[in-house]
Amino acid sequence: MIELNNIHKSYFLAGQEEPVLKGINFKMNDGDMIALMGPSGSGKSTLMNIIGLLDHPTSGIYKLNNTEIASFESDQLAELRNRYIGFVFQSFFLLPRLTALQNVMLPLLYRNMTREEMKKLAMEKLIKVGMKDLTHHKPSQLSGGQQQRVAIARALVGDPKVILADEPTGALDAKTSQEVMDLLIGLNQAEGTTIVVVTHDEDVASQCKKVTRIRDGRLI
Amino acid sequence: MFIKTHLRESLQNLLSAKLRSFLAILGVLVGTASVVALVSGGQLATEHALAQFRELGTDLLAVTLQDMSRDGSKDVDKETESENVTKVANHLKNVELSAPYAIDFSAINYDGHQLRGNIVGATETLQKILKLKLTQGRFISDLDQKESYCVLGDSIYKKLVSMGMFDVLGEHIRIGDRFFTVIGVLQKTNENMFFLVDVNNSIVIPAFAALALNNYVTLNNVVFKIKADQDVNPIKDSITSAFADSFPTKKIFFRSPQEIINGMKKQNETFTLLLGFIGSIALIVGGIGVMNIMLVSVVERRREIGVRMAVGAKRRDIQLMFLTEAVVLTLFGGLMGVMTGEVVAWMVALISQWKFHLYILPLIVGFFVSALVGIFFGFYPARKASLLDPIETLRSE
Numbered sequence: 001m002i003e004l005n006n007i008h009k010s011y012f013l014a015g016q017e018e019p020v021l022k023g024i025n026f027k028m029n030d031g032d033m034i035a036l037m038g039p040s041g042s043g044k045s046t047l048m049n050i051i052g053l054l055d056h057p058t059s060g061i062y063k064l065n066n067t068e069i070a071s072f073e074s075d076q077l078a079e080l081r082n083r084y085i086g087f088v089f090q091s092f093f094l095l096p097r098l099t100a101l102q103n104v105m106l107p108l109l110y111r112n113m114t115r116e117e118m119k120k121l122a123m124e125k126l127i128k129v130g131m132k133d134l135t136h137h138k139p140s141q142l143s144g145g146q147q148q149r150v151a152i153a154r155a156l157v158g159d160p161k162v163i164l165a166d167e168p169t170g171a172l173d174a175k176t177s178q179e180v181m182d183l184l185i186g187l188n189q190a191e192g193t194t195i196v197v198v199t200h201d202e203d204v205a206s207q208c209k210k211v212t213r214i215r216d217g218r219l220i
Numbered sequence: 221m222f223i224k225t226h227l228r229e230s231l232q233n234l235l236s237a238k239l240r241s242f243l244a245i246l247g248v249l250v251g252t253a254s255v256v257a258l259v260s261g262g263q264l265a266t267e268h269a270l271a272q273f274r275e276l277g278t279d280l281l282a283v284t285l286q287d288m289s290r291d292g293s294k295d296v297d298k299e300t301e302s303e304n305v306t307k308v309a310n311h312l313k314n315v316e317l318s319a320p321y322a323i324d325f326s327a328i329n330y331d332g333h334q335l336r337g338n339i340v341g342a343t344e345t346l347q348k349i350l351k352l353k354l355t356q357g358r359f360i361s362d363l364d365q366k367e368s369y370c371v372l373g374d375s376i377y378k379k380l381v382s383m384g385m386f387d388v389l390g391e392h393i394r395i396g397d398r399f400f401t402v403i404g405v406l407q408k409t410n411e412n413m414f415f416l417v418d419v420n421n422s423i424v425i426p427a428f429a430a431l432a433l434n435n436y437v438t439l440n441n442v443v444f445k446i447k448a449d450q451d452v453n454p455i456k457d458s459i460t461s462a463f464a465d466s467f468p469t470k471k472i473f474f475r476s477p478q479e480i481i482n483g484m485k486k487q488n489e490t491f492t493l494l495l496g497f498i499g500s501i502a503l504i505v506g507g508i509g510v511m512n513i514m515l516v517s518v519v520e521r522r523r524e525i526g527v528r529m530a531v532g533a534k535r536r537d538i539q540l541m542f543l544t545e546a547v548v549l550t551l552f553g554g555l556m557g558v559m560t561g562e563v564v565a566w567m568v569a570l571i572s573q574w575k576f577h578l579y580i581l582p583l584i585v586g587f588f589v590s591a592l593v594g595i596f597f598g599f600y601p602a603r604k605a606s607l608l609d610p611i612e613t614l615r616s617e
Contacts, residue, residue: 054530054614081532109229110531111532158531
């Protein structure tokens with residue numbers, strides 16, 4: 001469970017304070033599937049970075065499982081990201097040199113695991129996203145939809161509490177988009193994985209259980 | 221994250237950009253190769269020179285007495301003085317043999333032809349000390365006293381043969397204003413730098429005959445053969461004091477292989493240090509090359525760094541990843557450089573006809589220094605990578 005209380009975030013450009021988030025209150029329960037919508041510049045990426053523990057809020061309270069984590073060091077945040085959060089990006093961000101399997105194993109490299117365990121877990125998730133037969137292909141040999149499936153498997157491999165998907169269908173055509181959405185919805189329903197989807201697409205948003213809109217640094 | 225995983229990852233990363241990795245290590249390779257080749261080559265050269273000295277015998281000590289007061293010494297009877305030299309030389313401790321000798325450059329004539337050559341007035345011990353061998357006849361004996369006998373060096377003998385003197389033993393050669401009978405011919409010997417003249421181009425006559433030959437000649441040189449495993453310095457001291465008592469006006473000059481070898485060793489150390497230093501410059505340039513490539517690599521792999529951080533890599537994981545790559549690169553470059561360097565040293569030895577040894581020290585030093593270069597020059601790019609902001613690197617195009 002993630003809870004955000006009165007989160008503010010400002011950037012300082014040439015000594016000038018530029019507020020981006022202006023008091024966000026947001027609660028996410030286990031098993032939620034939330035669409036986060038908003039025009040560009042509304043602060044939704046910043047909010048995602050804060051939820052994803054990549055960025056510190058300027059002020060406000062962030063509670064992960066009822067633990068206040070504002071004071072955590074970057075190493076501790078890295079560990080929390082590794083355990084609790086899975087990222088899915090618009091342009092997949094798979095490492096081009098690595099095979100699908102190796103890409104999925106990536107988060108596990110930062111845990112103390114044997115290579116066999118890593119492979120086993122990664123294989124499981126690849127099967128789950130329907131990529132069983134393409135595990136030894138490199139990203140360049142896969143289609144966009146297939147790459148995003150691998151990316152979702154990578155997000156899932158560490159059994160995170162939350163999956164943060166930043167425009168997961170933004171780079172895909174309508175048909176593949178729907179396949180990816182079906183996959184995410186299926187995960188949410190079958191496994192109870194909490195999912196936050198940032199999107200511009202009303203069609204995508206309508207498939208989520210809840211839609212939250214952000215404008216000018218505030219939720220509406 | 222295990223170090224094994226780091227190694228595996230870095231190998232995979234490096235192999236995925238083979239040409240670049242090769243270019244990156246080229247500098248380190250050349251640097252290490254030059255350190256190893258220069259240091260090994262320098263050592264081989266010294267070893268070769270030392271071997272030449274050892275061949276002559278490290279147990280020699282050459283002494284020359286030089287008169288510092290030219291006017292006064294003529295009062296002293298030459299023969300008494302020469303006998304004194306012999307006497308003093310014979311009573312030294314730790315000396316196995318001593319051979320006093322005189323050098324003269326009187327004119328040599330045979331059958332109306334003039335010959336160029338040195339006259340050596342010697343005693344019979346000279347043969348043993350210089351390991352002279354005869355092809356015909358016998359060497360000078362102490363029993364010969366002032367007799368007009370002579371033994372021919374190899375070059376002189378060949379010259380005489382070319383002048384038509386076939387049966388040399390018993391023939392007469394004029395030296396100065398006296399005739400000498402040939403009693404022996406020496407085999408060709410290597411030139412010995414502890415003997416003042418080239419024996420091959422000399423005619424050896426009895427010491428006292430030489431003194432009688434020319435007024436200026438004295439028995440002012442001695443070659444000593446010191447006892448095995450004796451340090452040359454105490455012997456030098458006792459020679460100095462012994463001669464200082466008997467000949468206060470003479471200055472003593474020493475030459476010994478031990479001294480020269482020690483000098484050469486010292487020189488070699490300096491030389492090796494210098495060569496190593498020159499090679500190190502190449503190695504540092506190579507290290508800068510690695511740093512360059514690593515910096516480019518960090519910029520190109522910003523996205524990867526961001527992704528890794530997002531999925532849970534700590535800053536030190538990123539740092540370690542790039543550092544491992546740099547070290548693997550330079551170690552590999554170092555390994556190839558060490559091998560190249562040894563091959564170069566081997567070829568130089570082959571061309572110069574030196575004996576080749578595989579020196580372990582330059583290998584180890586070359587290898588470890590290249591690893592250190594990797595750590596040193598890999599540190600900055602790795603640090604830079606680890607300090608990247610994941611949000612910055614993950615921003616969509």
